[in-house]
Amino acid sequence: MDRYPPIAEHGLVGDLQTAALVSSQGVVDWFAAPRFDSPSIFAALLDHDGGGYLRLAPEHPAGTCRQLYYPDTAILVTRFMSPDGVGEVIDFMPPDPTRTATDRHTLVRVIRAVRGSVDFTLDCRPRFDYGRAEHALELDGNHAVFRAPGIDGHLQATFPLERDGKDVRGKVTLKSGESGGAVFTVCASGGAAPAPPTIAGLGEQVQDVSRFWQQWLRQSRYRGRWPELVHRSAITLKLLTYAPTGALIAAATMGLPEQVGGERNWDYRFTWVRDGSLSVRAMLDLGFVDEATDFVHWLVDRVREREGKDEPLQTMYRIDGSPDLPEQTLDHFEGYRGSFPVRIGNGAADQLQLDIYGEALYALNEGREIAQQANFEAWQALTRTLDWFADAWDRPDEGIWETRGGRQDFTYSRLMAWVAFDHGMRLAEYFRRPADLERWRRARDAVFDQIMQRGWSEKERAFVQHYDGDVLDASLLLMPRVGFIAPRSRAWLSTLDAMDRKLVSDSLVYRYDPSASPDGLRGSEGTFSLCTFLYVDALAQAGRPDRARYTFEKMLTYANHVGLFAEEVGPSGEQLGNFPQAFTPLSLIMAANTLDEALDAADGR
Template sequence: MSGTPIAEHAFLSDGHTSALVTREGSVDWLCLPRFDSPAVFARLLDDEAGHFLLRPANPDAVAVRRYLPQGLVLETVWTCATGTLVVRDCLALGRHDRGHDLGQTSPGVLLRHARCESGQVDIVVQWVPRPEFGLIHPRLAATSGGVVARGGATVQLLSTNLPMTISESRTTRESRGEPGTAEARATLEAGEQLGLAMQQAPAWGEELKGWSARRIARTVDRTDAAWRSWSDLHQRYRGPLERLVHRSGLVLQGLTYAPSGAIVAAATTSLPEGVGTDRTWDYRYTWVRDASLTLRGLWVAACPDEAARFFAFFARAAATQLERGLPLQIMFGVGGERDLSERELPHLHGWRGSAPVRVGNGAWTQRQQDVYGALLDAAYRLRPYLSDLEEPTRTLLVAAVETAAATWQEPDQGIWEIRGPAARYVHSALMCWIALDRGISLAPELGATDRTPRWTTIRDQIKAAILTEGWNERVGAFTQRFGGDELDAATLLIATSGLLPANDPRVRGTIDAVAAGLSDGRGLILRYRGGDGLDGVEGSFLLCTFWLAEALAVTDRVEEAETVLHRGAGYASDLGLLSEEVDAATGELLGNIPQAFSHLGLVLAAHALAEAIERRAPRSG
């Protein structure tokens, strides 16, 4: 059963796809050629679903890992009794990928480079490709400069100058390992280097060309320089948790599909929200809401130069949906695909037996009213950088405001994508209010000034409904649903929305009620309590914890905000990565990783705290 702690994984990206590498030196997750493609290594979800190991042969070797500064090149320093080995892993960036063009020409190659720094180190390499999430056990064969794997619709090539032993069939006497495995053992002396490159192509296309050890080493260095060029342009934040905010900006950029500008919610599928539960979802797609909010995070942690590309992507993906009177689809494939039908992979046992493993996401058919506000709020905050909007983008934004105005009273599945009956959620109404409010402000840029009187009337109607039907005097807070009494962490966003002044007692009451009523005992915040149509219990939601910190900061409760922010940030891995949730019993990270929403929440909360500290500081003169 696969069960390596989620926090033990490092994240690599080339702006097209991602890989996860364990502390033990095994690539246990890699989808090619895109984030949402089938995995060729999926030991993350099943021990038999493929991996790529490079590490010292000595099981007692000690690993210390880090990212090279300002990027996503992983460096692991292995210390053995006999010597020291340094391994650098990355997904290669293209020769001309620099700054804002990061990832545009990525070749789709996983690179692993090892160098013996002192003494001598015995190493082991295992290459176990299992395309289509482990369904295919390909035939492996030695080739000039490496090993080729053939099976199904793709072919994989491992470039290496190591002599590899291939285990092809259980009936072959010479086979020592699992069929379809290539393995090598070697000794590196001080100063000696080893390069490994793995790539994939369609089985019926041109033959893959191998990579030399020199090219591998040179490209690792070039990829490191490319990431630094991006950071030099983007990393401007100064304030609390500066290093984690910068790391989060890199993660958010790493979750961006460079060709289209789409931002995936996470790099993985089916890491559970609760151990042993069926709360296993595929997050390798771009949600309108998540991506819009993530763009805000990039604005703080980095810079918004990619904003126009982002809005153009959604305008093309949505096409004429809103104009035809249809609700905006809440999520798309990274290339703009619509049909994300969900299916299960019964041959995979799941992380720690948490099944089913799913690909696709059934939420694509849901109605979620909050997407309009998320889209307009992102445009509003980035308006200085959107002066020359393309006509399809203007049309999309105007139609989003109009749809929010026409449908804000209709029930939906809400931000948490409840798989049960639709309801009227306070957060959904709030986001419709934001859509109208931001649309009014953007009307000159959108060519919609003639609509502002009607938009203003509807905006005020939504506000009145939230203040009367969404507020519960007995609970002393805004609640999850109109007329309900259940708490929902999403109502914390009222504090940052502009619906009410930050010092309004109803804002403070909601903050206090959520902090008291949705705390897990560790001081982390649950999304809500009560049934949601699913079995099992989920973990505490890191995004909601950061929402609480942000709400405390904007209401000038600085010490409380700082405490909550640092508490949530304390669950980041040693590499600064966050998943979706935390197990309330064990404190272990749960859910898909790295999770854009969690990193976004940290970024925005830290920024809000920095502003609160500045407001408090005495002014000279």
């Protein structure tokens, strides 16, 4: 068992309220419950010795390991192939179809011998509350209960378990055609024990969960050139959505580094207004109206509840809408391969990021048939927010990339201010609702003039990151998509060429150059996968479909073995940052749709 396997060597399973990572060695080395943003139970990925893990794999895994998903599902299969036999571990979490928030969550691990004879070993070492809470162990045959303050973990197997200090081990030998399994259930302290698993029952659960995902995916109306990866991206976004509220988290993990050994290690298990808003268009394009609807309603609630405060919207929230995300450091965790500090919470929640108003209005306008369902009081809250923003948009802020080096007049923040007013006007006209359209029009036009006068660099012949420099920024690749500039205008094509010179490396795109624009943090980072797909989107719109397709196809080679992406790609092609990140699959979906349209047009379809 590797102490720290590569970030990309994992698959994701979840039940739409929390999720777990399973390595290609059969180890659950990340799992937090009962919610995505709860304290971890297994976190060996952040501290091998103190984080905890659940391993279920051949006792001596010689030979080859492979992972794959059951087609069109979130059921993960890890195969172990050796001269003596072939074994499989099938991992999944049964979703609750009622979408009711619950403190009971189940991770199912089915084992099978496909050929020959396989000796499986189970090693369960939970470490509750990020490894800070002690637990007591009760063991009775095939049933172990780990009791920690406020939470119990039940481990039940189809084979005997034995005590290993405060942990549990087990062994079983399966011959070809035989199966078994282990089920780890989390619940509140003192909750009823789950029914013991049976081999027949485990098989039925595999079929039930497979049916759930395949029926959900049938809603997709994507008929383009990359169905497998587009649908895997849709499933990933669904897995990263907290079903009781419709909130999309930015990533399933916390603390995974943007640079191994560096300090850029953040907690991403929260809902950014920005990420969720951009997901609305992606999900609607695929036909997943319910998911888009749920997030729009979540967003409207956030607008209503903070109306009248100094800043009507916060950058990010917890998945239940709570605005409290205090940032702390887990000093007892060494971090992934020594990447310290390991943070929980996120201090960027208190930053000023003015772009979120534009992204919120973008989501509401893209899903305007959904937003129309909101009552008149919600519309009044929205109009008062835009009235306030008409006097508040012209301020330096920390920007989309949440820099910690001081506020700047970021061009992207101004771009999204333009979007806020422009799309607010579109909504008012579409709904035929009362609004101070003239006030919003004046503000929109003032933002436009400011960007054209101060956001353009004659030196670079391009729009730049902020008004006081010539640094390029890949966030501006959204300019044509949001309607600010024509995608084939001279100014935009010149900007695209400048980005190609300064930000693109072998078709991969950096967010910006930290050495040219200090962001208040030490170290560097890899190329940003979101930005690469935005680059594809912009190239396709700019009438460069062949270049866009080549870039897109090359980027797809950086997906991991089951089609997932982390936040970034490092210099040697390794995946870096939290995993998987929602920004990447949503931008993949956007790019695929735009590129399909551009290629169809070029082919005369």
